[in-house]
Amino acid sequence: MGFKSLCAALLGVLLATGAQAQTVEFRGGGVLVSQSNICDQYNWGRAGEHTYANFRFRPAGVGDNSPDERLTVFFNYYAMSLGVSGKLNKVFKNAQSVYIGSIAYEAQTTARVKVTSRQPATISGTTDWVRLVGEIRNFDDLQGCTMTFEASLFKRP
Secondary structure, eight states: OOHHHHHHHHHHHHHHHHHSOOBOOEEEEEEEEEOSGGGGGGTSOSTTOEEEEEEEEEOTTSBTOOSSEEEEEEOSSOEEEEEESSOOOSSOEEEEEEEESSSEEEOSSOEEEEEEEEESSSOOTTOOEEEEEEEEESGGGOTTOEEEEEEEEEEOO
16 A cells, blocks of 8 residues: 555545544533531531532433433532433432442442433534532432532533
């Protein structure tokens, strides 16, 4: 194969690769608000108190994303990732929960997550921002600790 043919083939591969779908992820910040005093026993605040956090969100079926959704919450020295089958909606769903601090571990208590408001309602590969409002039960692997959350996220480059 000549040099020009090789360059043309390489260019074709590069162009085809660039046209493929990509993982679509949104990143931003938000607030969690304790809804039960049980959370206070573990230093998450009394009912009504809030905690700021960074969020990541991978919507189901957009770009190369899986058909499941994942919401990850980052604190200063700790993170929790919640994955659900299908899309988050107004009905609580069991979440596969993974936590990392000084060690990584899988939750012993089933977290339940719902999203009560999603703007825009339909997310596509061209969506630039997302606003999520929802609730997490058994937050941080704590039976009975409930947090509401509100996050504003922008599509990562």
